[in-house]
Every structure is written in structure tokens, then in C-alpha cells.
Amino acid sequence: MGKSLMLGNEAIALGLVEQNCRMICAYPGTPSSEIMASVLQQKKRLDCDLHAEWSVNEKVAFEVALGGSWSGLRSAAIMKQVGLNVASDAFFSAAYQGVKGGFIIIPADDPGPSSSQTEQDSRLMALTAKVPVFDPSTPQEAREFVQYALELSERHELPVMLRPTRQICHAVQDIDYHEDFSTEMPQVKFDKDPHRWAATPRDRFRLHVELNQKLKQIEDEFAESPLNYVEAGTAKIGIIASGMVYNVVRQVLKELNYDAPLLKIGTPFPLPQKVMSDFIADCEQVLVFEETDYCIELQIPDRRNVRGRLDGTIPSAGELTPDVVGKVLAELFSKGKVQVATDKLFSADSGLVAAIAKHQSPPRPPRLCPGCSHRSAFYAMKREFGKRTLYPGDIGCYTLGTNLDAVDTCVDMGSGADIASGFYHAHKMGRTGRSGGKERPIMVTIGDSTFLHSGLQPLMNAVHTDARFVLLILDNRTTAMTGFQPTPANPEEANGSPGRSVSFPDLVRACGVEFVRELDPYQHDDFRNVLREAHEHCRSPQGRVAVVIAERSCSLHEPETVENRPVQITEECDGCRYCLIAFECPALVLSTDGSRVDLNEDLCVDCGQCIDSCHKGFIIPDPEAAWT
Amino acid sequence: MTKIQERPTNVLVVGVGGQGVILVSKVLAQLCLSKGLQVKQSEIHGMAKRGGTVFSHIRFGPQVWSPTIPAGEVDVLVALEWAEGLRWLEYLNPDCGTFISDTQHIVPPFACRNRQRGSEDTYARETPAEIIKKVPNGFALDAAGMAQELGNERTSNTILLGILSTTLDFEIKDWEETLDLFVPPKTVELNRQAFHIGRQWIENAIRTSEVAPVSELYEQKFFPEEKGLVEWEFIPEWCKGCDICVKMCPERCLKLTPDQKVEILDINDCTGCRICEWLCPDFAINIRKPVFIS
Numbered sequence: 063m064g065k066s067l068m069l070g071n072e073a074i075a076l077g078l079v080e081q082n083c084r085m086i087c088a089y090p091g092t093p094s095s096e097i098m099a100s101v102l103q104q105k106k107r108l109d110c111d112l113h114a115e116w117s118v119n120e121k122v123a124f125e126v127a128l129g130g131s132w133s134g135l136r137s138a139a140i141m142k143q144v145g146l147n148v149a150s151d152a153f154f155s156a157a158y159q160g161v162k163g164g165f166i167i168i169p170a171d172d173p174g175p176s177s178s179q180t181e182q183d184s185r186l187m188a189l190t191a192k193v194p195v196f197d198p199s200t201p202q203e204a205r206e207f208v209q210y211a212l213e214l215s216e217r218h219e220l221p222v223m224l225r226p227t228r229q230i231c232h233a234v235q236d237i238d239y240h241e242d243f244s245t246e247m248p249q250v251k252f253d254k255d256p257h258r259w260a261a262t263p264r265d266r267f268r269l270h271v272e273l274n275q276k277l278k279q280i281e282d283e284f285a286e287s288p289l290n291y292v293e294a295g296t297a298k299i300g301i302i303a304s305g306m307v308y309n310v311v312r313q314v315l316k317e318l319n320y321d322a323p324l325l326k327i328g329t330p331f332p333l334p335q336k337v338m339s340d341f342i343a344d345c346e347q348v349l350v351f352e353e354t355d356y357c358i359e360l361q362i363p364d365r366r367n368v369r370g371r372l373d374g375t376i377p378s379a380g381e382l383t384p385d386v387v388g389k390v391l392a393e394l395f396s397k398g399k400v401q402v403a404t405d406k407l408f409s410a411d412s413g414l415v416a417a418i419a420k421h422q423s424p425p426r427p428p429r430l431c432p433g434c435s436h437r438s439a440f441y442a443m444k445r446e447f448g449k450r451t452l453y454p455g456d457i458g459c460y461t462l463g464t465n466l467d468a469v470d471t472c473v474d475m476g477s478g479a480d481i482a483s484g485f486y487h488a489h490k491m492g493r494t495g496r497s498g499g500k501e502r503p504i505m506v507t508i509g510d511s512t513f514l515h516s517g518l519q520p521l522m523n524a525v526h527t528d529a530r531f532v533l534l535i536l537d538n539r540t541t542a543m544t545g546f547q548p549t550p551a552n553p554e555e556a557n558g559s560p561g562r563s564v565s566f567p568d569l570v571r572a573c574g575v576e577f578v579r580e581l582d583p584y585q586h587d588d589f590r591n592v593l594r595e596a597h598e599h600c601r602s603p604q605g606r607v608a609v610v611i612a613e614r615s616c617s618l619h620e621p622e623t624v625e626n627r628p629v630q631i632t633e634e635c636d637g638c639r640y641c642l643i644a645f646e647c648p649a650l651v652l653s654t655d656g657s658r659v660d661l662n663e664d665l666c667v668d669c670g671q672c673i674d675s676c677h678k679g680f681i682i683p684d685p686e687a688a689w690t
Numbered sequence: 691m692t693k694i695q696e697r698p699t700n701v702l703v704v705g706v707g708g709q710g711v712i713l714v715s716k717v718l719a720q721l722c723l724s725k726g727l728q729v730k731q732s733e734i735h736g737m738a739k740r741g742g743t744v745f746s747h748i749r750f751g752p753q754v755w756s757p758t759i760p761a762g763e764v765d766v767l768v769a770l771e772w773a774e775g776l777r778w779l780e781y782l783n784p785d786c787g788t789f790i791s792d793t794q795h796i797v798p799p800f801a802c803r804n805r806q807r808g809s810e811d812t813y814a815r816e817t818p819a820e821i822i823k824k825v826p827n828g829f830a831l832d833a834a835g836m837a838q839e840l841g842n843e844r845t846s847n848t849i850l851l852g853i854l855s856t857t858l859d860f861e862i863k864d865w866e867e868t869l870d871l872f873v874p875p876k877t878v879e880l881n882r883q884a885f886h887i888g889r890q891w892i893e894n895a896i897r898t899s900e901v902a903p904v905s906e907l908y909e910q911k912f913f914p915e916e917k918g919l920v921e922w923e924f925i926p927e928w929c930k931g932c933d934i935c936v937k938m939c940p941e942r943c944l945k946l947t948p949d950q951k952v953e954i955l956d957i958n959d960c961t962g963c964r965i966c967e968w969l970c971p972d973f974a975i976n977i978r979k980p981v982f983i984s
């Protein structure tokens with residue numbers, strides 16, 4: 063027993079372990095990744111018998127966990143919000159079929175978005191799939207809600223969603239800690255029932271009817287639940303809030319000294335309509351604050367006195383920060399001539415702000431690390447193929463290739479090769495058409511983890527439909543972007559025990575690819591030659607898709623794999639900045655007076671890769687060091 | 691001194707990925723917790739870690755609801771890099787906020803994308819002296835340099851932590867003990883030293899009532915203002931169509947015409963790097979550009 067500072071994700075992991083969750087599957091993705099990392103730590107620390115895996119993708123994670131639940135174990139599937147799109151096929155079906163052991167799905171949402179392709183609201187996914195949702199407001203609540211969710215799931219034999227947002231996943235809070243929880247292994251047994259576990263369409267209709275009945279019961283339960291409660295107030299304007307924004311609203315109201323009645327919703331779906339209508343009836347007007355979309359507001363049948371994201375009173379996109387909430391309330395109050403304690407909160411143009419208004423700090427996007435093998439691969443590719451080439455990309459560290467003009471498209475996990483197929487077929491037709499378009503080289507980049515996640519089908523499709531492009535698999539032997547989770551190509555499992563690794567060349571050849579080369583992207587000249595060969599192969603009459611596998615470990619994860627090749631920038635460097643822009647190694651920095659480029663010895667990992675980036679030969683091997 | 695009061699105290703720590711922003715905020719959060727205060731901290735993870743902008747909000751007090759600080763409400767803004775400090779300045783409380791910033795510049799490549807000679811970079815132009823005048827309380831120092839003198843540039847965040855410690859109402863001993871928990875065991879002594887260097891610096895600065903010793907270096911503009919285009923001069927009679935310059939131009943802006951002469955595709959792509967001029971065995975190319983005075 064004790065208090066300790068915990069990240070929201072760690073609190074969720076604690077909740078899962080202390081609630082005796084025995085099967086936990088995840089695919090990494092910000093902001094959810096630390097949940098699994100922390101589960102693995104707890105597992106090790108408490109030496110408990112639970113199956114934790116980094117699955118190959120979210121759909122697999124969901125289905126493996128579902129198998130666990132159908133065998134009677136409490137199970138969880140963890141992912142980021144867009145991962146739920148990948149898992150949605152299983153998610154929708156599982157709602158009909160139901161579960162045995164408590165089953166909880168945790169998609170972490172990313173209002174903002176801070177590192178996702180969309181701001182989508184997983185609660186709306188749950189609403190469509192008809193799965194109940196818990197929406198915590200703090201790390202502590204997130205941990206407690208795990209228990210409510212698992213118990214509800216078991217009572218009604220339904221999958222249940224716990225939906226944290228980024229601000230909860232990455233908020234740090236003091237959490238009470240105790241270790242006196244049950245560690246008893248439940249009975250593991252799968253009871254055959256084909257009308258449910260292998261339901262045919264006719265069974266499905268019956269299951270749908272049952273699902274609707276369950277939701278009705280759950281709604282009644284939620285109406286009595288302590289997770290939905292009213293904090294009384296004297297003002298005429300009432301507020302409904304759920305998730306992180308509840309805290310923001312509390313803070314802003316307190317600072318304004320405005321005593322509004324507040325309805326806190328912990329279970330946004332199915333919405334307890336009775337609680338809602340009672341609250342709304344008592345207020346002149348009601349504001350609904352929720353993230354990221356309008357899930358609660360949408361479910362209110364009579365919205366005459368209701369304002370929110372749906373009617374535009376509250377911005378319909380983006381995170382609801384204290385600034386946004388403050389502004390919304392200020393506008394509303396000024397219209398209603400409401401007196402509030404202080405207007406300081408809204409003084410957007412104070413003297414200081416005016417003074418610095420002219421200032422604009424330069425954008426500082428993240429960059430590939432010093433020594434990153436992706437940079438070397440991109441640089442070789444760009445030097446060999448230039449600006450006219452089409453560069454479809456994918457999702458991972460290497461999306462940062464946009465900084466190097468080496469990534470032209472990024473849609474979703476695994477999309478690169480599909481976009482390339484589309485480009486190829488379109489441009490081929492274009493050539494015979496009026497515009498007489500030229501055939502342009504196409505080079506696709508995809509990381510190892512992303513390729514295994516969903517890059518295989520696009521490759522098979524390209525082979526089958528004879529789309530001609532070069533696929534560059536950037537294999538750095540880990541899922542680097544999200545914190546170095548192992549992939550199925552690694553010799554180790556999530557918990558450190560030895561696993562079997564998948565071989566990329568075998569996999570690719572099995573898809574029907576004839577041109578397959580493995581190579582270290584640090585070998586600049588060889589690498590360029592192979593890329594050229596690959597391109598020539600894929601555009602030759604007998605050719606097909608060509609695959610080049612760039613083999614080198616992530617330099618941040620395994621720095622010991624970087625050979626020692628220190629460099630020096632000679633006196634002659636004239637500050638042309640070509641190396642800064644085209645190579646963009648963080649260790650190459652503009653000198654204070656801008657007249658030359660210097661080496662930041664602290665950041666430099668001595669990989670020697672920048673030598674190729676100064677055409678004038680002013681970056682040279684350090685004459686005092688022996689290169690290995 | 692910002693007294694601990696009813697309203698939460700707001701501290702914002704900002705910098706560039708890899709500088710140790712999170713360490714500073716973790717030490718403070720742990721210290722508040724050990725003093726029985728409620729504390730909420732929010733961090734940024736994921737993409738932003740790789741050399742991008744990093745920030746961490748810490749709020750503490752008897753009761754804290756939201757972990758994010760509204761604009762204009764930051765009591766102490768600690769910046770580990772100069773332009774990052776300016777980026778977040780609008781979050782500072784304009785009446786009583788304290789701004790503590792390292793003057794070190796980490797110029798992102800985006801600030802010098804325009805490689806034409808004489809072009810300006812877009813890095814922050816404001817000098818520490820200008821900014822310090824405008825904020826209610828401001829301290830700018832070359833913490834990175836001081837850390838280097840101490841023997842480890844990575845301790846610059848601890849120097850700034852030392853300065854932060856003088857603005858909040860906690861005992862020195864408690865700061866030291868909390869700091870020890872978060873740094874690698876081998877560097878405990880070093881970090882304590884850095885912490886005190888920070889405290890000493892601010893005491894001197896206040897005693898001599900001098901705002902901050904701003905090094906001359908940062909007062910000058912980075913680049914001359916005048917812009918000038920490159921002139922790419924070609925003498926066709928001397929060119930034998932060897933293709934060397936076309937192959938070597940890093941911007942790929944040269945092309946061999948069907949009559950085996952070189953032509954420049956778009957002069958705006960040329961950065962005047964002179965590679966073609968140097969490599970041409972027949973001196974067929976001349977590059978003219980404005981003289982750069984540094």
C-alpha cells in the first residue's frame with residue numbers, strides 16, 4: 063500500500079492486472095503503447111501467470127483476446143483509436159456473439175490529433191457496434207473503470223469499451239497502490255455452442271435482438287450507476303461533461319466562480335436517458351462538453367435547449383483545452399449578461415502577448431535520429447531517383463522522410479504499396495491517353511512492423527495485378543516509433559521469451575516476387591546500385607514488383623550496432639547547408655554565425671553516413687580515429 | 691516567490707526532444723507529491739520525442755482538476771532552448787510570470803530551408819535582452835555553456851532546475867533529495883553541483899541587479915538581410931557534353947540537351963553551391979552570387 067506517481071497508461075495496466083485479467087493483447091500506437099509495456103512490467107514484478115502479447119496487428123490482438131474470453135478468462139485488447147478500424151470487423155461481430163470471461167477493449171483516442179491520422183471518436187464506433195462505453199476523466203478513474211467494465215461485461219456477456227483519451231493516457235497522477243488482489247486462476251473451458259460462436263445469419267438476427275435487450279437493461283443500470291452524477295449548482299446554465307474535459311470544465315468554472323450545475327457522465331453509451339432528461343429539464347440551457355466528437359449530444363432526443371459540438375457552439379474539431387472551454391463559456395456568458403468573477407482568463411491580448419505577437423518560432427518537426435538507417439536509405443533513394451519519382455510512404459518513424467522529400471503519401475498502415483499500384487495503373491493508362499503522361503519510377507517505403515501489420519496483402523495484390531514498382535522494406539528489427547516493441551520478425555516475444563521469427567525474404571518470395579535483395583543501407587554506393595537494378599527489373603518486359611530489404615538495426619534502440627566511423631567537417635566548409643537540408647542529421651548544426659556547419663559531438667553517434675552528403679568532400683573521416 | 695496558494699501553481703517546462711524536459715518536470719512533480727500536494731502533470735509522447743518540440747505541464751496545489759495550463763496562466767516558464775521559450779511565451783502570466791531560459795540556439799533545418807546565399811534563416815530574431823525587458827520577471831543564461839564548463843553538457847537542465855527552485859517555496863534539501871532519485875547514480879554529485887551553479891547564478895544576477903549576462907554573440911543578426919539570386923553562366927563553346935555536372939548537381943537542376951550541351955532547368959533550384967563550376971573539366975560554367983560577409 064502506498065502512493066505513487068503514475069502515468070494514466072500505467073494506471074490502466076494496474077487496473078487490468080489487479081482485476082485478474084489473464085489475456086492481454088495489443089498492437090503499439092501512440093497514445094496507448096505504455097499500457098502493454100506496463101502490463102509486462104507488472105507481470106514480471108508480480109510473477110503472475112498471464113498471457114501478454116504484442117500481436118501482429120489490432121485485428122489479430124482483438125481476436126486472440128476474444129479467444130481468451132471465450133475460454134473463460136478475463137481478457138483485454140489494447141490499441142490506438144485508428145487501430146480499432148483495423149479490428150472493427152471482429153469488433154462488430156463480437157458484439158452480437160458476446161463473450162464469456164470479461165472482455166474489455168481499450169482504444170486510446172487522440173484529440174488534437176497529436177500523432178494520428180484522424181481525430182475519430184471511438185465512442186461513436188462503439189455506438190455503431192452497440193458496445194457499452196466507459197469514459198474515464200483521470201488516470202485514477204481509468205483504473206477503477208476497468209473493474210466496472212469487466213464486471214458489466216461478465217454480467218451481460220458483452221464486450222465493453224474503456225475509452226481513454228491522450229490527456230488521460232499521458233497525464234501523471236498520484237495513485238493509491240496495494241497488492242492484495244486475487245490471483246486465483248479461473249476455470250479455463252470453452253463451452254461449445256455453434257448457434258452463438260459460429261452463428262449463421264439466421265442466428266445473427268436473434269443475437270441482434272438479444273443485444274438490443276441487453277443494451278436496454280444496461281441503460282437502466284447506468285441510470286442508477288454512481289459513475290453518472292450531478293453536482294448541484296445555482297446557475298441557470300447547466301453543463302454535461304464526460305472524459306478529460308470534465309476536469310477542464312471544473313477548473314474553468316472554479317476560476318470564474320460560476321456555480322453551474324454539472325452532470326458528469328462516466329458511461330456515454332448507452333446513455334442513461336432518464337438522468338439526462340431530468341437534468342436538462344431543470345436548466346434553462348445545457349452545454350455538452352465531450353471529446354472528440356458528439357456522442358452524448360447525438361443521443362439526446364430533444365436538443366432544443368442543448369448546445370454543444372453538434373450545433374457548433376463548441377468547436378467541432380480539436381482538443382477541448384482550458385483555452386477553448388474558457389472562450390466558449392465567456393461568449394455564452396457575455397450573451398446572457400452573466401456576471402463572472404474575473405475576466406482575466408479571457409484576456410487574449412495582454413501587453414506581453416502584443417509585444418511578442420510579431421515573433422514566430424520556426425517549425426520544429428521531429429526528425430530521424432542521428433545514425434538512423436532510414437535516413438541513409440532515403441538519401442540513397444533520393445540521390446538515385448531524384449524529384450520526378452513518386453514516393454508513396456507509410457506509417458512509422460520513416461514517415462519523417464517527408465522532411466527529406468522522400469515520402470509523398472501517407473494514408474494508413476500498409477497503404478503505400480496500394481497507392482503505388484494505383485499510381486502505376488493510372489500513369490500507364492495516362493501514357494496512352496491525351497496527356498501522354500510519362501512513366502515515372504515509383505519507390506515505396508514501408509517499415510518492418512508495418513509490413514507485417516498490413517503490407518503483405520497489398521504486395522500480393524500488386525504481384526497479381528502486375529503493378530510495377532520497387533518496394534523498399536526498411537527493416538530496423540523493431541517497432542521504433544512507439545518505443546521498440548518486438549515484431550514477429552524478431553527472435554524474441556514481448557515478455558522476453560524466445561519466439562520464432564518470420565523471414566522477410568521468404569515471405570516476399572512466397573508472394574511471387576522474383577527480385578528480392580537484402581542489403582545494408584549504410585553501403586551508400588551498393589545500395590544505390592541495387593535500387594537502380596530493382597527499378598530496371600520492375601520495368602523490364604519480364605519484370606514484376608521488385609523488393610529491396612534495407613537491413614540495419616535502429617540506431618537508437620541498438621546503438622552498439624553502429625560501427626565507429628567518426629567524421630570531421632573541414633575548415634573549407636562554406637556553409638552551403640546542403641547537408642543540413644538533404645541529409646538532416648540532428649548532429650549537423652549551423653554554426654552560431656551561420657558561416658559553416660559544425661558537428662554536435664554530443665548528438666553524433668559516429669556513423670560516418672554524412673560523408674556522402676557533402677558533395678564537395680568537406681565532411682571527411684576523422685584522421686585521428688581508426689574506422690572500423 | 692510564488693507562494694503555494696489556493697489556486698494551483700503552474701509550471702511549464704519546454705525544450706527540444708532529448709534535452710531532458712521530462713526530468714525537470716518529474717523532479718518537480720515528485721517533490722510536490724512528497725509534500726502532500728495534489729499534482730497533475732501532462733507530457734507529450736510519440737512523434738514529438740524525435741528532436742521535435744517537447745513540453746510538460748505541471749500543476750500543483752491543494753486541489754487540481756485539469757492537467758493543462760491555459761494560455762496566460764503559467765507562473766514559471768522554464769525553457770531549455772531559446773526559440774522554444776519564445777514559442778510558449780504567450781502562456782506566461784503577463785502580470786507576474788517568471789521566464790527562465792537557456793540562450794542556446796538549436797536551429798532546426800526548417801529555419802534554413804532557403805539555401806540561397808544571403809537568405810535569412812527564420813530562427814527567432816528577438817535577443818534575450820529584448821525579451822527580458824518585456825516579461826514580468828526574466829532570466830536568460832547560457833546554461834549549456836555553463837554545463838559544458840562543468841564537464842557535461844547534459845546537465846544544463848539541472849542548472850535550470852536550480853534556478854526554478856529559487857522561484858518555488860520548497861526547501862533546498864528536499865530539492866536535492868528528489869533530484870537524486872531521478873538521475874543516474876553515477877551522476878548524483880555532478881547534478882547536485884549543476885543544481886547549485888544554477889542557484890548561485892541567480893543570486894549573483896539579483897545581487898548585481900543585472901538582468902542577465904547576455905553574450906555578445908547572440909545580439910548580432912544571423913544573416914545579412916539582402917537577398918540575391920545566383921547567376922548561372924554557361925559558355926556553350928567550351929562544353930563538350932561530358933555530363934559530369936548533370937550527374938553531380940545535388941539539386942538535380944541541370945540537364946543535357948539533345949545537342950549535347952548543358953542547360954539549367956530552373957534557376958530557382960540552384961543554390962549556387964559551385965559544384966558544377968568546380969567539376970567542369972572545361973571551365974564552361976561560372977557561378978556568380980552576392981558576396982557573403984560574415
Ligand code: SF4
Pocket residue numbers: 429430431432433434435436459460538542543616617618619740
Ligand atoms: S528510433 Fe530508430 S528508426 Fe526511429 S528515427 Fe530513431 S534511429 Fe531511426
Ligand code: SF4
Pocket residue numbers: 631634635636637638639640641642658659675676677678679680681
Ligand atoms: S559540409 Fe559540405 S554540404 Fe555541408 S554546409 Fe559544409 S560545404 Fe555545404
Ligand code: SF4
Pocket residue numbers: 432433627628629647648649650661665666667668669670671672673
Ligand atoms: S557521423 Fe554524421 S551522419 Fe552520423 S551521426 Fe554523426 S553527423 Fe550524423
Ligand code: SF4
Pocket residue numbers: 922938939940941942943944959960961962963964965966967977
Ligand atoms: S551551382 Fe551548379 S551544381 Fe550547384 S545547384 Fe547550381 S547548378 Fe547545381
